[in-house]
Amino acid sequence: MLNLINKEFKLCVHPTNFVFLFFAALLLVPNYPYEVVFFFSSLSMFFYCLTSRENNDLQFTCSLPVKKGNIPIARIFTSAVFQVVLIIFCLLTSIIKCSLFPAEMIINQAGISANFALVGNGAIMLGIFNLIFFPRYFKNPDRIGTTFVLSSAVLFIMVIIFIVLRWAMPMYSEVLNGPNAENTLSKVIYLLIGLMLYAVMTYASCKLSVKNFLKVDL
Amino acid sequence: MKALEVQNLTKFYPKFTLKGVSFDVEEGHIVGLIGRNGAGKSTTLKGILRLISAEGDVKVFGKDINTEEEAVKKEIGYVGGGFRFYPLKTLSAIKSVYKNFFSEWNEDKYQNYLIKFSLAEDKKVKDLSEGMKVKFAIALALSHGARLLIMDEPTSGLDPISREEFCDIIIELIKSERVSVLFSTHVTGDLMRIADDIVYISDGNVLADMSLKELLSKYKVAHFDSEKQAENFEVIGLKPVKEGFEGLVKADLKDDGYIYEEATIDKIMIHLEAEGRGLC
Structure with missing residues (x-):
């Protein structure tokens, strides 16, 4: 498995996988729909898998002494590494922003504030992306375009839902909104729930992807 | 000993069926898998390597691919019509990843093949000619101690001189390394020169599985x-x-x-x- 992950990093990942990590800095921009940062992350996963297709990577990997079922796990694990780094970067950025900026600048007119709860939203979005994108991708690696359109459409709807919730639901607009220093426990609990959902959905994505990939003809 | 045993390999496609293909490759033999375009040669090779989900049993040096997939693949060197992977990567970048999968990797042997085949490691795959791509794939396969080479149309796209050179390399490998070779081709002139046995596939069926001499x-x-x-x-x-x-x-x-x-x-x-x- 380690060799497979090493191969993913050295031969497969796309430069945007690294570049989009730094989009966490967008959390410093005032009045911005910050969930979009996680949408960009999904775009880099698309480029990653698209590059793999253009390089005939899955055929090459299948000819190596590995179990076919380990190939999707290595790819999803590698993707998860980038996603977790993005989550960490977003957490750090939110901590920096909440520490340095005055409270009125933390309030976001375009969505929820850049705080722990936002990162919880992002973790849920990434988990849903993994659950939709990878099983479909490993069912038919050649038709990655339609897979991405479907999964990114769902993410877009998620962005809209979270923005609406921020204005329409008191839990989001009052408890989970604002600086990290306010209602910290609630925000941390929401973040942990988001991370837990991310882990469960990513695990389910692995299971479904392996099942699909074992049947696929390359 | 048998290098490869294929039993009842079956694959259903909407418009084509591989119908219970069975044949063996004896150790140290060169076996040509022949048939017209679309006969099922590539499907057979992909089924052996599990690139497709086919039914049937495949054993390599007595090991069952269904139960010992990793061990079986270590015995195999796959040359799929040259080297069609990672065109923008250098040979050294690919080798540095590839070798990690094989505990038996022999760097000296690999370097010797690079010299012998006049391959420059700093070149990108896209800059290699078709003949050089085949040589690179062979160099990788043999440097990890593959005992069975499986090649899918390795000589298609090669000029006559490169094909002759390829045949020379295979004959030398059989003599020096005692590898076994299964290769599909429709350039049958190459097989007339080097094959020991022929497996002839037509419309998903094995029409003939015998020595070349017997067939002729x-x-x-x-x-x-x-x-x-x-x-x-x-x-x-x-x-x-x-x-x-x-x-x-x-x-x-x-x-x-x-x-x-x-x-x-x-x-x-x-x-x-x-x-x-x-x-x-």
């Missing part, structure tokens, strides 16, 4: 002035040629003054396919 000794090619003349014989796949007609006849047919010539793999394939039947 079964038939001879007969020439006739007219179709009527051919009616007196049991001719397989009679077809018009530039001067008269040509077909296969059994090799034990009594010489009675007609023009006969030695059968080649090409001629056997052409006339059997024209007749639309198996060997007799």
